[in-house]
Amino acid sequence: MYQVTVQVEIAAAHQLRDYEGECARVHGHTWQIEVTVRGNDLDPQGMLIDFRKLKQLVNLVVAGYDHSLLNDVPPFDRVTPTAENLAKKIFEDIEARLEAPGVILEKVTVRESPRAWATFRRDGQ
Ligand SMILES: Nc1nc2c(c(=O)[nH]1)N=C([C@H](O)[C@H](O)COP(=O)(O)OP(=O)(O)OP(=O)(O)O)CN2
Ligand SMILES: [Zn+2]
Numbered sequence: 001m002y003q004v005t006v007q008v009e010i011a012a013a014h015q016l017r018d019y020e021g022e023c024a025r026v027h028g029h030t031w032q033i034e035v036t037v038r039g040n041d042l043d044p045q046g047m048l049i050d051f052r053k054l055k056q057l058v059n060l061v062v063a064g065y066d067h068s069l070l071n072d073v074p075p076f077d078r079v080t081p082t083a084e085n086l087a088k089k090i091f092e093d094i095e096a097r098l099e100a101p102g103v104i105l106e107k108v109t110v111r112e113s114p115r116a117w118a119t120f121r122r123d124g125q
Contacts, residue, residue: 002048003106005036006055010066014081017071024067031083032111033062033090039103049100061093083110083118091120 013028039048061110064073079085091108092093098105111117 014070034109036106087120
């Protein structure tokens, strides 16, 4: 089994709702979004999926969040933009658009900083 991982970055502000502490105020992060796919078979070029194709897809999915206040961008106008919620939403959006036979989306990790991150993956995977 092979795994391929790519990472992209966005700059965005957010604020936590119903939260006691300074993170309830608007503040920003350079969010790192790490996406891992897996599969058993390589194409004739020896790739599970081209890094560039996967990065393009991730960039497409997160483009609407870059340089935004996440709390203004659906669904985060209703759902608090925690790293966990962002990871799940990005996972679902990538999964819906991933057109690569035999390539399965394994996990999405969203880092607010090098010291704090959240990962979403499907149960049992
Ligand atoms: N489980 C989660 N906990 C917290 C989240 C989150 O998304 N999921 N988010 C926050 C805040 O956004 C906060 O900006 C991040 O908190 P923290 O990592 O503590 O940020 P600091 O910059 O203060 O951390 P240092 O490591 O001290 O620099 C809070 N919790
Ligand atoms: Zn934050």
